[in-house]
Amino acid sequence: MNKGIQINVTGGKNVGFDTIVQGSYTHIGSKDNPERNINDEAFIQVLKDLNNRIVQSPQEKQEIDLLKSDLSELQASFKENKPFKWGSLAESAKVFHEKYGWAGEIIKKIFLNVNFT
Numbered sequence: 001m002n003k004g005i006q007i008n009v010t011g012g013k014n015v016g017f018d019t020i021v022q023g024s025y026t027h028i029g030s031k032d033n034p035e036r037n038i039n040d041e042a043f044i045q046v047l048k049d050l051n052n053r054i055v056q057s058p059q060e061k062q063e064i065d066l067l068k069s070d071l072s073e074l075q076a077s078f079k080e081n082k083p084f085k086w087g088s089l090a091e092s093a094k095v096f097h098e099k100y101g102w103a104g105e106i107i108k109k110i111f112l113n114v115n116f117t
Contacts, residue, residue: 040075041113042109042110042112042113043071043075043110045109046071046106046107046109046110047068047071049106049109050064050067050068050103050106053103053106063100063102064103067099067100067103067107070096070099070100071107071110073085074092074096074110078114089111089114093111096111
C-alpha cells in the first residue's frame with residue numbers, strides 16, 4: 001500500500017486537469033477555469049499536526065518550519081485565487097510530495113480538501 005500523494009504530471013510546463021470528478025459527480029473539463037476554495041480547517045489541522053511533530057521530534061523543527069512557510073504561501077494563493085508559485089495544483093502537490101515526502105500523510109489533508117466552484 002502506497003502512503004502519501006502520487007501525482008504524475010506530463011505534457012510540459014502548462015498541464016491542466018482533463019477531468020475532475022467530485023463525489024457529487026460534478027465534472028470540470030480542462031477548458032474550465034474554476035475558482036479554487038480550500039477549507040481553512042484543513043490548514044489549521046495540518047499546522048496542529050506539524051506542531052505535534054515538533055514536540056515529538058524537536059530535531060525536525062527547521063525542516064517543519066520550512067514546510068509551514070511553503071504551506072502559508074499555498075494558503076495565500078488559495079485565498080487570493082492567484083497562481084501557485086509551483087505551477088498548477090497538480091504540480092504543486094507533486095513538489096510538496098517530493099520536497100516533504102516524510103510529511104505526506106499530513107500534507108495530503110490539504111490537497112484532498114480543495115473545492116472547485
